Amino acid sequence: MAEIRMEGLVKTYPGGTERATDDVSLDVADGEFVVLLGPSGCGKTTLLRMLAGLEFPDAGKITIGGEDVTYRAPQDRNLSMVFQSYAVFPHRTVRANIGFGLAMRKVPAAQIAQKVAWAAELLQLTPYLDRYPAKLSGGQRQRVAVARAIVMDADVLLMDEPLSNLDALLRLSFRAELKKIVQDLGTTTVYVTHDQGEALSLGDRVAVMRTGRIVQLGDPLEVYDRPADTFVGGFLGSPPMxxxxxxxxxxxxxxxxxxxxxxxxxxxxxxxxxxxxxxxxxxxxxxxxxxxxxxxxxxxxxxxxxxxxxxxxxxxxxxxxxxxxxxxxxxxxxxxxxxxxxxxxxxxxxxxxxxxxxxxxxx
Ligand SMILES: Nc1ncnc2c1ncn2[C@@H]1O[C@H](COP(=O)(O)OP(=O)(O)O)[C@@H](O)[C@H]1O
Ligand SMILES: [Mg+2]
Structure with a gap:
């Protein structure tokens, strides 16, 4: 079980005057896919980084699977992350990139090979396993990043704008694929985006954020059809309400x-x-x-x-x-x-x- 509970998370960066997150509470059920949606600077990445252990809150508490992880190091939280930038190692092959986390964990080579083959197949990377990232398209590099994240069998998957660097057509096709992959894995997922279409299409629930706060939390239909305020109505939908x-x-x-x-x-x-x-x-x-x-x-x-x-x-x-x-x-x-x-x-x-x-x- 890996439900996530965030309670009263407050974060102000050193030198910052405004709270990057301002008393955020949010529960994510085991196996649920929750999207954090909001304009640039509203605190999405900060919240995700606190979940990941890359930032610590000034106040509040995070539990994953019932355990208090608020101040635990990232590697002690059993989670994987995918970032916006293609965080792949340029001097390693696709195969080595995907298996990197497992190798760090000293997983036996045969087991790594099996896992890498599985993830490569799922993300259509099998023909590229011996290539270096420089010889891949942006979309393929992001597939490598996703493959590397899912081989870890983490309790929680965190993704920060993973599709933002891809061109429009690729973004649409990869998002449907990503939805299917995550659905089949059943991993508890928190996904950050500023793209309302992406949020509506991916999330079991969408948390709409503004200036460090969650202003509405609901399933996609609900937030679209019954916006809690005019900001949400204006932010969701194309055209806006x-x-x-x-x-x-x-x-x-x-x-x-x-x-x-x-x-x-x-x-x-x-x-x-x-x-x-x-x-x-x-x-x-x-x-x-x-x-x-x-x-x-x-x-x-x-x-x-x-x-x-x-x-x-x-x-x-x-x-x-x-x-x-x-x-x-x-x-x-x-x-x-x-x-x-x-x-x-x-x-x-x-x-x-x-x-x-x-x-x-x-x-
Ligand atoms: N490392 C940092 N140092 C100082 N301020 C930061 C830092 N990272 C983010 N901020 C500020 O915190 C707020 C929230 O940023 P962020 O979480 O990155 O928002 P989002 O991901 O929604 O665009 C913004 O006002 C941003 O300028
Ligand atoms: Mg961000």
Whole structure:
């Protein structure tokens, strides 16, 4: 069993004024794959390095498999790491690179050979075992790093942006492969990325971080569909969630110049708020149908076909404030810049946020 528990982890670097991690608590179940997601500088790597034993926290506690490892050296934690940079030894062959950790542990040669052959097969490196890293592509070098990590049979696998240095196409294909490999191994994994698509596709759960804190923890669907605040809604999704100024008075919600009954949990509310809605939850119709009365009139500013859809940037003039709305329409929707369209905000898809705190106003 190798569940991880992090409790109240605080870390400030020498000379640093802000906390790199600020009271982070997070449990990772045995065999679970948790992704730490957030913008650059939010403390992801710091948290991972504390898990690895490469940094010690100022306060807080880390247990792995029930044992307090907070101040243990990295080699006494039974974990393996994969970093963003291809941390492979240039003067060793692929074979020697993959077997390096086992050799350091004085594992018998026959056993190393067997393990290396297994990992090389899994990562499609068998034809390259006698090559040196200089003769490999970036993707292959990162495969070597992953192979070297998994041969160790560690309780915990830590990965810090392992795909970030790969080109877009390779990143997508390798990420699916990595998911399958880790799934089959069943190793408890903590994976760091600033790429929201990667986080959603890989994680059993995603911990969204901002300025040293976890602002939301949930399964990918949950954090995407019900962002805990506007930061999370804006960070996840491509395009990000749309936000519109809105007001509630006397049980009526006014958004983009339209009044409708406020949802039950906001009936008692009065004043400003923010409405969030995803691009794919906005209905769009009525090109240049200026007599139309359904929905909200908007002007098309930008049209971006993506192949499977067409992304429209529209502006809505009506109050309480003007707004830009990104709308995902079927690929056959033929609007052009300057056209007017009619938008329909599906009530079930609307999310509500406090205008001041930006926190979700939950039912
Ligand atoms: N070795 C270091 N010394 C001083 N400050 C650091 C060091 N490493 C990171 N920081 C600072 O700590 C904060 C968190 O950094 P980091 O954990 O690397 O974030 P992330 O991995 O999310 O980009 C940032 O403000 C960063 O500048
Ligand atoms: Mg980092």
């Amino acid at each position: 749309n936000f519109l100024p809105a007001t509630v008075h006397d049980g009526q919600l006014s958004v983009a110049g339209h009044a409708r009954p406020a949802p039950a949990h906001l009936q008692g509310h009065s004043g400003d708020l923010v409405v969030g809605v995803r691009a794919e939850h906005i209905g769009i119709s009525g090109i240049n149908d200026t007599d139309g009365t359904n929905g909200i009139e908007a002007r098309v500013d930008v049209v971006e076909p993506t192949g499977s859809a067409v992304l429209l940037t529209t502006s809505v003039g009506a109050g309480p404030g003007p707004a830009v709305l990104k709308v995902s329409a079927p690929p056959t929707f033929r609007a052009r810049p300057g056209d007017t369209v009619r938008l329909d905000l599906a009530p079930d898809a609307l999310r509500y946020y406090d205008a001041e705190t930006q926190l979700a106003l939950e039912p």
